[in-house]
Structures are given as C-alpha cells and as structure tokens.
Amino acid sequence: MDSKKLAQQVTKIINDTPIADIHTHLYSEAFGDLLLYGIDELITYHYLVAELFRYKPELEYETYWNMSKQQQADLIWDTIFVNNSPISEAARGVVTVLNKLGIDAADKDLTKIRTALQQYSTSQYIDKVFETANVKYAIMTNDPFDETEVPVWDTTGNSDTRFKPALRVDGLLNDFPLCAKKMAHQGFKITSKNLDKAVITATKDFLSSWIEKIKPLYIAASMPNDLKIDDGSDTAKVILDCLIPVARENNLPFAMMIGVKRQMNPDLRLAGDGVGKADVDIVATLARENPDVKFLVTMLSRENQHELCITARKFKNLTIFGCWWFLNNPSIIREMTAERIETLGLTMIPQHSDARVLDQIIYKWTHSRKVIGEVLTEKYSDIVEAGWPVTEDDIKRDVNMILGGQLLWR
Numbered sequence: 561m562d563s564k565k566l567a568q569q570v571t572k573i574i575n576d577t578p579i580a581d582i583h584t585h586l587y588s589e590a591f592g593d594l595l596l597y598g599i600d601e602l603i604t605y606h607y608l609v610a611e612l613f614r615y616k617p618e619l620e621y622e623t624y625w626n627m628s629k630q631q632q633a634d635l636i637w638d639t640i641f642v643n644n645s646p647i648s649e650a651a652r653g654v655v656t657v658l659n660k661l662g663i664d665a666a667d668k669d670l671t672k673i674r675t676a677l678q679q680y681s682t683s684q685y686i687d688k689v690f691e692t693a694n695v696k697y698a699i700m701t702n703d704p705f706d707e708t709e710v711p712v713w714d715t716t717g718n719s720d721t722r723f724k725p726a727l728r729v730d731g732l733l734n735d736f737p738l739c740a741k742k743m744a745h746q747g748f749k750i751t752s753k754n755l756d757k758a759v760i761t762a763t764k765d766f767l768s769s770w771i772e773k774i775k776p777l778y779i780a781a782s783m784p785n786d787l788k789i790d791d792g793s794d795t796a797k798v799i800l801d802c803l804i805p806v807a808r809e810n811n812l813p814f815a816m817m818i819g820v821k822r823q824m825n826p827d828l829r830l831a832g833d834g835v836g837k838a839d840v841d842i843v844a845t846l847a848r849e850n851p852d853v854k855f856l857v858t859m860l861s862r863e864n865q866h867e868l869c870i871t872a873r874k875f876k877n878l879t880i881f882g883c884w885w886f887l888n889n890p891s892i893i894r895e896m897t898a899e900r901i902e903t904l905g906l907t908m909i910p911q912h913s914d915a916r917v918l919d920q921i922i923y924k925w926t927h928s929r930k931v932i933g934e935v936l937t938e939k940y941s942d943i944v945e946a947g948w949p950v951t952e953d954d955i956k957r958d959v960n961m962i963l964g965g966q967l968l969w970r
C-alpha cells in the first residue's frame with residue numbers, strides 16, 4: 561500500500577470508527593440544565609473566557625460575571641472572533657462546530673447563527689451532534705455530592721445509553737467535612753470529623769451505594785500536582801482506605817487525573833485552574849501495591865508525559881489515557897500520541913474530549929482524529945517501510961481498540 565493510499569485508509573477508518581469518549585462533562589437530557597449545548601454555551605466555554613481577558617485586560621472580572629449569558633457570548637464573539645482571528649484551539653473549535661453543522665459563519669453574524677440553531681429541539685440536537693461527531697457514547701462526570709444531580713439519580717436516572725456514568729469524587733479529597741455532612745444527609749452516619757475506622761467504613765458504604773445506584777464504568781478523582789499519599793493526610797487516607805478498596809471490591813477501574821492547581825486565579829472561576837508537574841512515582845507505587853486494581857491515569861503536565869509512558873510499561877494494571885485539558889492541543893497531542901505508540905504500542909487510550917458543551921464533541925473529535933490519524937499513518941508507514949504489510953482490517957482492529965473503548969474493559 562503506497563503512503564498516499566495508506567494515509568487515505570487511516571483517515572477514512574478513523575473517521576468511520578465510532579468513538580468511546582471516556583471522559584466528558586456532558587449529561588443526558590434527563591439531567592435538564594446540567595446538559596449544556598448551543599452557540600452561547602460554546603462561545604462562553606471557560607477556555608474562551610480566559611482568552612477574553614487576555615484580549616481585554618481592562619475588563620473587570622465582575623463586569624463580565626454580571627453580564628447575561630447572551631451578553632457574555634456577544635462580547636467574546638466580537639472580541640475573539642470578529643475583531644481578532646479565532647486561531648486558538650478553543651476558538652477554532654467553535655468555527656469547526658459551525659462548519660460541520662453546515663452553518664455559514666463567514667459573515668460573522670452571531671444573531672443569524674443563533675437563529676439557524678433554533679431549528680432543533682434538545683433531543684433532535686443530541687441526535688444531530690452525536691451523529692455528526694460519530695461518537696458511540698460519552699462517559700459523564702457524575703458527582704454524588706452535587707445538589708442538582710443527586711435528585712435526578714433518585715428519580716428518573718439516566719436511560720440514554722449514549723451517556724454512561726462515572727462516579728467522580730473530588731469532593732472527598734478537597735473538602736471532606738462538607739462531604740461528610742452531605743453523606744450524613746443521605747443517611748450515612750459519619751460519626752466524627754476525623755477519618756477514623758468508622759468514618760472510613762461509612763464513606764466506603766456511601767461509595768458502594770452510589771456504585772449500586774448509577775452503575776459507573778469507573779471511579780474517578782482529579783488530584784493536585786503536589787499530591788502526596790505517604791503523609792497520613794486525609795487525602796491519602798481517602799485514596800488508600802476508601803477509593804482503592806471500593807474500586808477493588810466492585811471490580812471497577814480507578815481513574816486518577818493528576819496535576820491540577822485548582823483556582824490559580826479565583827477571579828476566573830472555572831477558568832481559574834492551572835497546571836503543575838506532579839510526582840509520577842505515586843502512580844507507580846499505587847499500581848505496584850495494588851496489582852489487582854485497574855488504574856486509568858491521565859496527567860495534566862506535559863513534563864510528566866514521557867515518565868508516565870515508561871511507568872505504564874512497568875505495570876500491566878495501569879492504562880494511560882487522553883491529552884487532558886491544557887494538553888488538548890494539536891502540537892501536544894501529536895507529541896504525546898507518538899511517544900505513547902513508540903513506548904506502549906496500542907495499549908493506551910490516546911484521547912478523550914473532556915467536552916463540557918454537547919456541541920464540543922464535534923470539534924474535539926474532528927481535531928483529535930486528524931492529528932491521531934497523522935501519527936498513526938506515520939507509524940504504519942514506518943513498519944511498511946520495514947517490510948511489514950498493513951491491511952485495512954489491521955487498521956480497523958487497531959483504531960477500534962484504542963478509540964472504541966475496548967481498553968477500558970481490560
């Protein structure tokens with residue numbers, strides 16, 4: 561197969577393979593306003609909020625936060641899209657979504673775009689977006705401490721199989737006392753403020769009851785760049801005495817998302833988080849000490865990536881995934897996918913979308929499919945050049961393994 565044909569084959573197969581999107585912040589329609597979608601939500605995505613203040617440093621934070629959603633979108637649209645070129649990854653993403661939905665944005669008229677998108681009902685739009693993105697399912701981020709989300713699980717629950725649950729428990733690491741109150745409110749007797757034996761048992765019972773209730777595909781928590789598990793802290797106790805044992809007892813993967821500097825700039829609210837290099841030895845220690853637990857790990861710092869690849873080579877119970885958040889940019893996706901294939905072959909999950917707004921799965925996967933496809937083509941070309949035949953079926957098998965969700969189950 562000559563290199564041009566190979567490139568065409570890989571591109572077609574990667575575009576035709578329905579994606580298992582293993583980490584998003586999307587919700588099915590049953591969750592009401594928790595499901596964000598549409599042009600104003602796209603334009604006010606927190607990535608673009610941070611960029612807005614860079615173009616308009618004179619803008620006061622509170623002035624922006626006091627605006628209506630539409631006013632915020634108008635300001636970002638004029639600033640980033642009309643008066644400048646929407647050339648950043650998050651800005652380009654909005655343009656890709658409009659293009660893929662067949663909406664002409666050339667006259668840059670936001671009112672016209674809003675009107676064009678009003679043709680869809682919510683369920684029609686969910687269908688349209690999933691079909692356009694060719695995503696088979698999106699794993700949600702379900703928080704058992706979220707006052708808006710909990711009642712939905714206690715009433716209608718989720719019946720849309722395109723949205724699959726994941727149990728996200730950052731609260732237990734970030735604010736145990738508050739979560740203790742909420743667990744008590746849900747009927748779990750938390751008898752003291754310290755993480756003593758009784759409190760750990762009650763917390764594990766709480767987690768197991770939620771696993772029973774929502775049937776998550778994994779348990780997840782994001783963790784700071786300065787995470788420590790050997791200091792006897794509450795964070796360490798929650799991870800070692802609650803989350804890992806509960807993952808083991810329920811035969812669920814434990815997803816650790818490491819490297820966040822939460823609220824580096826609180827004035828930016830959701831856009832205010834930063835990134836820091838973390839200690840990959842923690843991942844190695846947990847994987848080594850818990851060989852019967854499956855760890856899914858993504859790290860936020862570019863500087864951690866090569867070390868994480870090599871650590872994954874040492875532990876068969878460790879699968880690394882995604883180009884998370886600040887890494888979800890073509891230049892870094894390319895570098896990370898190449899070093900992962902070179903060190904791990906196909907035993908890794910190259911990407912997740914992290915979409916917060918439904919429409920984003922269109923652009924996040926259009927952009928990622930292109931880059932991952934280019935790297936795969938290069939790697940296939942290398943083995944073809946070395947004399948190894950690569951068939952269409954080989955490529956289909958491989959792409960479905962890394963992007964079709966198979967690895968999540970191993």
Ligand code: HDL
Nearest residue numbers: 585782817830884885914916
């Ligand atoms: O903690 C996370 O899951 C992160 O993805 C944050 O939600 C972050 O704000 C984000 O949306 N990244 O894409």
Ligand code: ZN
Nearest residue numbers: 583584585914
């Ligand atoms: Zn996320």
